[in-house]
Amino acid sequence: MLGKLIKHEWKGTYRMGCLMLGAMAVVTFLGWLSFQAPVWKSMNGGSQASFGWLDIFSMFTVMIYAMLLVCVTFGIKVYLGVRFYRTMYTDEGYLTHTLPATKNQILASKILVSGLWTLFILLSVYLSLFLLVCSMVWTVVPEGYLPADFFSAVWEMMGELESVFGFSASHFVGIWIIASVVGAFTSNAILFGAISLGQLVSRARLFMGILYYILILVAEQMLVSLFRSFATNNIGIYLNINTDIRFLIDLLTAAALYGAMYFITSRKLNLA
Structure with a gap:
């Protein structure tokens, strides 16, 4: 029964989970884009470029990246918490408790599936930060490094x-x-x-x-x-x-x- 509960919980959460992962891909792209402005490239020993609208856009993109990263990280927590409350302690939860399963199985299925999505989001955050650091480093370091x-x-x-x-x-x-x-x-x-x-x-x-x-x-x-x-x-x-x-x-x-x-x-x- 635990396997069926996990499968049901996965079906109920995968849309939002995939949406969050897609948002992380967009966030990572914005982070990479923010370090493509001339002001960053001038730091690797190149000619000093004037501060133009592309550089302003770059700084603005960095701020958007940071805000979206926080939103995605906390957004998955909010979603999982609200879903747990709705499926356990509201009228919808009545149907959950009528299933032929023990309380341990119900709780374990919710914690396991929610933990997996949290882990996926966490790994995507680490990967995004790693790619951002690499993008920054290879933008400002001298050529041939x-x-x-x-x-x-x-x-x-x-x-x-x-x-x-x-x-x-x-x-x-x-x-x-x-x-x-x-x-x-x-x-x-x-x-x-x-x-x-x-x-x-x-x-x-x-x-x-x-x-x-x-x-x-x-x-x-x-x-x-x-x-x-x-x-x-x-x-x-x-x-x-x-x-x-x-x-x-x-x-x-x-x-x-x-x-x-x-x-x-x-x-x-x-x-x-």
């Missing part, structure tokens, strides 16, 4: 940072990758859990769910800052444990809120 030279210089810089500050770059990158992948799912569990907490009040339940979500994020950040304060005197330790702490706190919060979702869903069904 090879990509291998750039990545070699970055690798050498990471080695110097390791030796100076005493942190492990491989550990940092590894935990960052794991946290990004797992976090795509735990972040939705936290969002859905907060929306479920909003069902405990009598009015403005969706608003209260959003408020709970904000408060949970603030509380998480306060905990991370508290633990990080013990490592402020050592930059290496700070960089090593920063992502680790965030990852562990997200896991624990997601597990607790999953339990809250399960309890609240059971309670609403028993009262129905």
